[in-house]
Amino acid sequence: MPVNYxxxxxxxxHAVAGVRLGVAEAGIRKADRRDLTLIELxxxxxxxxxxxxxxxxxxxxxxxxxxxxxxxIRALVINTGIANAGTGEPGLAAANATCAAAAMLLDLRxxxxxPFSTGVIMEPLPVERLKAGLPAAQAGLRADGWFDAxxxxxxxxxxxxxxxxxxxIGGQSVTVTGISKGAxxxxxxxxxxxxxxxxxxxxxxxMLERLVKEVADESFNCVTVDGDTSTNDSFILIATGRGEARxxxxxxxxxxxxxxxxxxxxxELAQAIVRDGEGATKFIEIAVAGSRSREEAKxxxxxxxxxxxxxxxxxxxxPNLGRILGAIGNAGIADLDVAKVKLWLGDVLVAADGGRAxxxxxxxGARVMQPAEIAVRVDLGRGSHAAKVWTCxxxxxxVKINADYRS
Amino acid sequence: MPVNYxxxxxxxxHAVAGVRLGVAEAGIRKADRRDLTLIELxxxxxxxxxxxxxxxxxxxxxxxxxxxxxxxIRALVINTGIANAGTGEPGLAAANATCAAAAMLLDLRxxxxxPFSTGVIMEPLPVERLKAGLPAAQAGLRADGWFDAxxxxxxxxxxxxxxxxxxxIGGQSVTVTGISKGAxxxxxxxxxxxxxxxxxxxxxxxMLERLVKEVADESFNCVTVDGDTSTNDSFILIATGRGEARxxxxxxxxxxxxxxxxxxxxxELAQAIVRDGEGATKFIEIAVAGSRSREEAKxxxxxxxxxxxxxxxxxxxxPNLGRILGAIGNAGIADLDVAKVKLWLGDVLVAADGGRAxxxxxxxGARVMQPAEIAVRVDLGRGSHAAKVWTCxxxxxxVKINADYRS
Numbered sequence: 001m002p003v004n005y006x007x008x009x010x011x012x013x014h015a016v017a018g019v020r021l022g023v024a025e026a027g028i029r030k031a032d033r034r035d036l037t038l039i040e041l042x043x044x045x046x047x048x049x050x051x052x053x054x055x056x057x058x059x060x061x062x063x064x065x066x067x068x069x070x071x072x073i074r075a076l077v078i079n080t081g082i083a084n085a086g087t088g089e090p091g092l093a094a095a096n097a098t099c100a101a102a103a104m105l106l107d108l109r110x111x112x113x114x115p116f117s118t119g120v121i122m123e124p125l126p127v128e129r130l131k132a133g134l135p136a137a138q139a140g141l142r143a144d145g146w147f148d149a150x151x152x153x154x155x156x157x158x159x160x161x162x163x164x165x166x167x168x169i170g171g172q173s174v175t176v177t178g179i180s181k182g183a184x185x186x187x188x189x190x191x192x193x194x195x196x197x198x199x200x201x202x203x204x205x206x207m208l209e210r211l212v213k214e215v216a217d218e219s220f221n222c223v224t225v226d227g228d229t230s231t232n233d234s235f236i237l238i239a240t241g242r243g244e245a246r247x248x249x250x251x252x253x254x255x256x257x258x259x260x261x262x263x264x265x266x267x268e269l270a271q272a273i274v275r276d277g278e279g280a281t282k283f284i285e286i287a288v289a290g291s292r293s294r295e296e297a298k299x300x301x302x303x304x305x306x307x308x309x310x311x312x313x314x315x316x317x318x319p320n321l322g323r324i325l326g327a328i329g330n331a332g333i334a335d336l337d338v339a340k341v342k343l344w345l346g347d348v349l350v351a352a353d354g355g356r357a358x359x360x361x362x363x364x365g366a367r368v369m370q371p372a373e374i375a376v377r378v379d380l381g382r383g384s385h386a387a388k389v390w391t392c393x394x395x396x397x398x399v400k401i402n403a404d405y406r407s
Numbered sequence: 408m409p410v411n412y413x414x415x416x417x418x419x420x421h422a423v424a425g426v427r428l429g430v431a432e433a434g435i436r437k438a439d440r441r442d443l444t445l446i447e448l449x450x451x452x453x454x455x456x457x458x459x460x461x462x463x464x465x466x467x468x469x470x471x472x473x474x475x476x477x478x479x480i481r482a483l484v485i486n487t488g489i490a491n492a493g494t495g496e497p498g499l500a501a502a503n504a505t506c507a508a509a510a511m512l513l514d515l516r517x518x519x520x521x522p523f524s525t526g527v528i529m530e531p532l533p534v535e536r537l538k539a540g541l542p543a544a545q546a547g548l549r550a551d552g553w554f555d556a557x558x559x560x561x562x563x564x565x566x567x568x569x570x571x572x573x574x575x576i577g578g579q580s581v582t583v584t585g586i587s588k589g590a591x592x593x594x595x596x597x598x599x600x601x602x603x604x605x606x607x608x609x610x611x612x613x614m615l616e617r618l619v620k621e622v623a624d625e626s627f628n629c630v631t632v633d634g635d636t637s638t639n640d641s642f643i644l645i646a647t648g649r650g651e652a653r654x655x656x657x658x659x660x661x662x663x664x665x666x667x668x669x670x671x672x673x674x675e676l677a678q679a680i681v682r683d684g685e686g687a688t689k690f691i692e693i694a695v696a697g698s699r700s701r702e703e704a705k706x707x708x709x710x711x712x713x714x715x716x717x718x719x720x721x722x723x724x725x726p727n728l729g730r731i732l733g734a735i736g737n738a739g740i741a742d743l744d745v746a747k748v749k750l751w752l753g754d755v756l757v758a759a760d761g762g763r764a765x766x767x768x769x770x771x772g773a774r775v776m777q778p779a780e781i782a783v784r785v786d787l788g789r790g791s792h793a794a795k796v797w798t799c800x801x802x803x804x805x806v807k808i809n810a811d812y813r814s
Contacts, residue, residue: 121729322528
């Protein structure tokens with residue numbers, strides 16, 4: 001059960017002019033499962049992406065990076081079941097064959113197709129089954145296919161993840177809609193397992209490439225479930241230019257509003273992954289301020305978010321808050337002055353002056369540990385930068401899910 | 408139940424001339440529990456230590472570092488229940504009061520006493536109860552008190568940890584005996600939660616200070632349970648000089664044999680912590696070779712050892728080996744050539760050429776995942792350095808123990 005997240009109803013999801021989506025059952029790894037998704041983009045769409053920094057990155061990630069350089073992307077093919085990672089040269093051949101097959105169907109060049117895979121690592125992609133499933137996905141292409149596509153890319157997710165916004169910027173309507181998937185092996189370094197966000201605004205290619213990095217840094221690159229950066233993380237931003245708005249330069253009127261809308265959709269999708277994190281019973285925001293740099297604040301946030309001791313204490317709703325101090329002390333800041341560190345849980349000041357705050361009462365700590373959403377706030381007292389990290393707790397079910405996966 | 412470790416019988420533990428140990432029930436945090444240990448050293452003993460690099464290091468760690476500079480240590484006081492970490496100035500005062508009380512009893516200066524604490528972080532040390540318990544610990548001082556002391560320093564440990572060796576070096580008898588504790592919050596950066604090793608050999612102070620670092624690097628600094636570096640890690644090496652052997656310089660005859668004996672005892676104690684890791688059902692050795700430096704090999708070893716996905720796969724005995732590749736890819740080696748990486752599980756070659764080895768069969772992987780001890784071997788194919796890391800799996804019981812601790 002995700003923590004305070006449910007999939008929007010289909011009528012709450014805005015179609016994006018220039019984008020159609022179709023889903024099929026290709027039997028990639030299991031039968032009777034929607035495991036193949038095709039996304040078709042109108043000519044002239046700008047596409048930009050960021051990808052995992054895992055050195056064992058998947059074959060489709062390599063192919064995506066090559067194909068994005070064409071600046072003429074017209075289709076995306078996404079399969080679940082098999083990650084096509086740790087598959088060497090045969091894996092690259094399979095990813096290229098996927099693109100070629102989709103291109104033939106859609107009358108494109110192979111390098112106008114981006115391939116994505118998610119699932120088990122180090123097993124071969126059954127590319128013939130994938131190719132055989134493509135015509136059904138093509139036949140199902142619909143502008144209102146976002147809801148089905150969100151289901152089509154799920155693996156251990158318990159809910160489909162969609163976020164959609166329609167805003168008016170300078171009197172012009174802008175639609176931003178996206179989907180994501182992921183529940184485990186989540187500590188995106190460039191982007192999440194899989195995230196796709198499209199807008200009908202027109203955005204120049206260089207601007208879009210800058211935007212996708214900035215948005216990832218404020219959304220997918222701020223979440224973690226288990227600290228395991230996936231081999232397949234990909235976040236793709238699409239601007240079809242089929243709507244009313246047009247942004248010619250970063251300084252253009254309405255750009256900041258537009259960026260805020262895209263960031264809000266991406267953040268909702270990224271947080272949905274954590275809310276649906278494997279075994280999650282709590283959603284935790286860790287806000288770190290007073291750091292010398294944003295990177296330093298993030299390092300502290302991740303040190304807290306990755307500590308199994310902190311995560312199990314959240315699962316137990318136990319204000320065993322010394323574990324958070326221990327994690328802060330491990331964040332790699334060699335000259336941290338612990339006497340200047342302040343720690344709050346919700347509105348309760350927990351630690352100051354190198355130890356427990358004089359005003360702290362155990363019953364206050366116990367109270368703020370109870371809700372399903374918990375805010376941790378840290379002030380390092382050494383600078384003016386800040387960052388937020390979102391994570392979930394570590395429960396029996398995380399172990400159960402990951403001990404059982406594959407079987 | 409620890410994985411292939413049980414406490415040696417008292418008659419298998421060699422006393423070390425010049426060391427006496429006593430244990431008492433001081434009621435530090437719970438009643439009817441041996442929670443206070445006193446170790447008395449003969450005059451002239453050399454003592455050296457290494458300590459946690461956690462910035463929120465405990466008050467006793469600060470005091471130990473100061474007192475070691477006297478080169479005249481005569482006693483160690485160890486309490487469980489309360490870590491005296493994250494306790495600010497009052498914590499330092501409590502650690503100093505502990506030393507003063509022990510010094511008064513034993514007719515020493517306060518700076519000849521080293522204090523150690525382990526237990527809950529950010530709660531005050533009940534120093535009056537500790538002081539009240541010291542006379543009973545003193546009354547119980549015995550040369551054969553190692554077995555009881557190993558029990559006296561336990562917290563979530565399920566077995567007491569002792570290692571003891573008597574070797575003959577150049578015709579002279581050398582005894583090395585040690586105890587350790589720890590089961591969770593274990594990823595020593597300088598040393599483990601608490602480890603104490605004593606020898607009756609005479610070793611000069613500068614040599615001992617070098618030796619303690621070298622031994623820690625081959626033992627306590629190679630193990631991890633959950634990646635959480637404790638606030639209290641301390642590893643202390645004592646040379647009483649009351650035995651037959653005397654080492655005047657690092658090049659002295661027999662020095663390498665002596666170092667090997669001390670390292671073997673420390674490694675046995677460090678591995679015992681992993682074998683008794685919270686919830687552990689498997690003991691895993693990760694041997695990384697072909698790296699450009701020892702640090703690089705360790706980074707890869709820890710990346711594998713800390714991955715919750717890898718650890719849960721070991722718990723399930725599931726050869727989901729792509730998770731190990733994923734972890735290797737996340738070890739931070741930016742220019743890793745994945746085509747050169749080889750991965751073995753036991754004697755089975757799992758991965759080569761960037762993917763699954765052609766010879767790999769799932770049934771072989773399943774077979775080598777079954778035993779309680781599993782050897783992972785990685786060759787990075789980029790250099791001639793190597794390192795080993797020891798860890799355990801991640802089970803339901805890890806979550807249970809850490810969700811319940813304190814309650």
